[in-house]
Ligand SMILES: Nc1ncnc2c1ncn2[C@@H]1O[C@H](COP(=O)(O)OP(=O)(O)O)[C@@H](O)[C@H]1O
């Protein structure tokens with residue numbers, strides 16, 4: 001059969017050598033990491049045969065899985081995971097976005113200012129930002145404000161990158177510093193608190209699962225968009241070969257603005273969830289979120305040189321991240337180790353990405 | 365309707381101080397296959413980039429199918445019916461064959477602005493048609509370009525021009541990096557175009573190929589056209605003399 005499939009120049013195609021999707025590798029890594037923690041739980045003397053994910057003895061909630069831990073694992077990566085969905089698109093398009101952490105801070109401040117309730121336990125809201133007109137507004141208003149704020153920040157990033165040709169690293173670094181400054185200016189050094197009940201439900205609804213539902217919902221949506229729409233195809237094409245994309249008539253500049261705008265909007269959504277979940281907004285919110293998000297993407301197999309990766313990979317990358325952080329807590333290891341290991345993982349993922357690319361090039 | 369499909373008058377491109385293309389007057393008739401030859405850096409690719417809207421000319425006129433044209437971008441040129449195989453191929457390495465064939469003009473199943481839904485099935489089918497039409501064999505069209513040989517890449521780029529009905533095809537050094545068999549493949553594609561009566565501009569350094577495939581040879585030297593030779597009235601040595609500067613045709617001499 002393969003004899004019939006001669007390519008030109010007598011090249012043959014070996015169907016068996018077809019590379020499997022990279023997401024499979026990430027999934028294997030995730031399972032391997034879980035296995036390591038499970039084994040350590042059994043072997044380390046002080047652990048007393050504990051398990052990270054399973055609940056063998058009683059089946060407290062009728063399942064063999066330890067649902068409480070599972071929830072913690074996903075919940076703690078949901079908020080940065082939403083940002084990682086945007087980071088994935090930006091990185092696939094060949095760019096980078098350092099601003100979402102600061103945009104989260106600014107957006108949380110601004111949105112919370114429109115989400116406050118007039119009376120707290122019968123007393124006037126002690127943290128009121130505006131007058132009575134801004135109290136007890138329908139929840140749609142702070143939501144729109146947050147989306148608008150994120151979109152505006154993302155659009156400025158995109159316009160700077162596409163039309164002034166500043167490298168993305170610099171443009172978004174500028175936004176990172178500026179947005180953080182704006183958040184501090186807005187806060188006047190004070191947190192903004194006491195939102196309406198409806199606003200609080202965004203991040204606390206569904207017995208606390210709502211951040212997970214929002215994260216997974218957005219992930220599914222954008223996975224499908226990247227896979228099945230013109231927007232997705234052009235995002236990969238630009239990251240793969242920008243000149244070719246231009247020559248093929250793709251409006252590269254306009255497309256980049258759209259990609260960064262979407263990333264900004266996702267940062268805005270992330271801000272909504274985090275401020276709603278904590279029922280407060282502070283100017284320092286979201287510090288380092290962008291780095292966690294970038295790490296999740298890279299671990300998930302998105303190539304920093306663009307053109308490669310998927311949202312599914314990023315979600316798996318986020319889970320790896322969550323399992324490692326929870327795993328360290330479960331092994332009762334010091335939090336400092338967590339950060340150090342995070343750093344090592346990021347570098348390892350980038351090294352792996354480079355190695356993979358070299359192999360793809362020489363295997364051609 | 366005149367039988368001239370493409371004409372340039374005084375076509376000129378300066379990159380800052382670099383005069384890459386100077387006052388090019390060029391004509392191409394319907395059904396005609398013209399070769400452009402010249403040393404590296406002579407301005408051949410620059411000429412192509414002005415015609416195809418990749419860059420904006422410094423001055424001069426381009427008349428295509430009887431109309432003066434000002435292509436803002438390569439898409440304009442394509443929509444007008446000029447298909448180009450660029451020297452740099454313009455392929456996206458991480459995408460597969462149908463993706464590349466339809467890059468920038470994807471087939472749509474459901475229109476939704478930038479979020480329009482792609483019609484993968486139709487694009488795959490038309491890709492197979494185009495490959496068949498050009499006689500190009502690609503073992504697996506779902507494989508990414510980065511896993512293909514130079515010849516296969518070239519064939520994908522050429523098949524792209526065959527996917528769409530065009531009034532003029534331009535190929536910039538399509539066989540420069542290819543082996544013997546692969547070159548023969550590409551030359552077959554060009555012969556098919558000739559039979560179909562589709563005009564072609566072929567940029568090439570391969571004298572045998574040019575003599576085999578083209579009706580006319582236009583020689584570029586240091587940004588200028590220095591000769592316009594009918595195949596019957598010239599030979600390899602003669603052409604080389606024009607390329608190296610040993611000879612210049614009298615009608616182009618004052619400019620050199
Ligand atoms: N974008 C550019 N900027 C400056 N100089 C250029 C640019 N593109 C081409 N050139 C110069 O123009 C001249 C003609 O180049 P080109 O058209 O690519 O030659 P060739 O005949 O080999 O295709 C060369 O000297 C080249 O260095």
Ligand SMILES: [Mg+2]
Nearest residue numbers: 408409410451
């Ligand atoms: Mg050239």
